[in-house]
Amino acid sequence: MESNSQPSPAAQQLRDVERHRLQVYASGTTPTWAWPTFGVLLFVLLSSYEIPGTWARIVFPMLYALSVGVWVGLVAKHAGVQPRLRGMPRGLQREIYAFWVVGAVAAALLVALGLTVSFVLAGVLGGLLIAVGGSWYDRRYRRLASRLALAASPS
Amino acid sequence: MNLAGLDPVVHAPKRLAAMAILNASEWVEFAFLRLQLGLSDSDLSKQMSALLEAGYIRVQKRGSGRGRSTWYRITRGGRRAFESHVATLNALVAQAGTVPEREAEGTEGGLAAPAAARPTR
Numbered sequence: 001m002e003s004n005s006q007p008s009p010a011a012q013q014l015r016d017v018e019r020h021r022l023q024v025y026a027s028g029t030t031p032t033w034a035w036p037t038f039g040v041l042l043f044v045l046l047s048s049y050e051i052p053g054t055w056a057r058i059v060f061p062m063l064y065a066l067s068v069g070v071w072v073g074l075v076a077k078h079a080g081v082q083p084r085l086r087g088m089p090r091g092l093q094r095e096i097y098a099f100w101v102v103g104a105v106a107a108a109l110l111v112a113l114g115l116t117v118s119f120v121l122a123g124v125l126g127g128l129l130i131a132v133g134g135s136w137y138d139r140r141y142r143r144l145a146s147r148l149a150l151a152a153s154p155s
Numbered sequence: 156m157n158l159a160g161l162d163p164v165v166h167a168p169k170r171l172a173a174m175a176i177l178n179a180s181e182w183v184e185f186a187f188l189r190l191q192l193g194l195s196d197s198d199l200s201k202q203m204s205a206l207l208e209a210g211y212i213r214v215q216k217r218g219s220g221r222g223r224s225t226w227y228r229i230t231r232g233g234r235r236a237f238e239s240h241v242a243t244l245n246a247l248v249a250q251a252g253t254v255p256e257r258e259a260e261g262t263e264g265g266l267a268a269p270a271a272a273r274p275t276r
Binding site (some may be wrong): 076079 | 172176178179180182183190192201224245247248
């Protein structure tokens with residue numbers, strides 16, 4: 001078969017499609033306030049478990065869920081795009097799954113700390129962890145996405 | 156070679172690029188598309204209208220006043236048309252023996268040619 005150093009129009013179109021697809025993951029930016037704000041929300045939620053009375057068990061989780069919804073909406077509005085998890089490059093999917101697993105383990109440890117020591121302390125630690133860890137994870141994710149997008153760009 | 160999968164609405168380069176972005180997203184804002192595609196407002200509006208008319212995307216206006224923004228989402232029909240178009244392009248490339256090297260990592264919803272369309276060397 002003839003070897004062709006110039007990509008055919010169809011091959012070029014496929015490359016462009018791949019490049020644009022990866023832009024979705026590499027170009028959306030998370031605002032700097034996002035993770036610290038999430039940290040504050042987590043602190044409020046965990047600390048609220050020190051408040052006596054059943055009303056706090058109902059009101060604060062509801063407020064937390066509502067605030068997280070607003071948080072997601074504002075972050076998406078700032079980014080201008082909501083990437084789809086299905087169809088995401090495997091390397092990025094792994095990053096997200098790893099973040100969820102680490103998050104679940106950290107949440108379990110924070111609850112254990114709250115039950116055994118203090119929920120205020122768990123709130124402070126959790127808030128700091130999400131503020132710092134979230135921002136760190138976000139940078140790591142963007143770096144990986146940019147690397148993938150760069151690899152798919154025409155040289 | 157069956158070219159029935161090539162969709163005339165998706166085939167235009169600007170719309171193909173927009174569909175590539177929409178297919179990888181849940182929702183995309185007008186300004187994001189304009190920036191990524193390097194198009195003017197009017198040109199992007201024209202391309203989006205064509206996709207809207209074909210039923211490949213749906214539109215949602217969010218907010219009010221100066222904060223009002225326009226968001227787009229690909230429909231199921233749009234996704235099918237786009238994926239069929241890309242599969243046909245892959246088949247064309249495979250038949251020509253010029254499979255583009257996948258510089259990027261493997262993907263689930265990526266552009267890897269279906270096994271049947273890959274050239275045997």
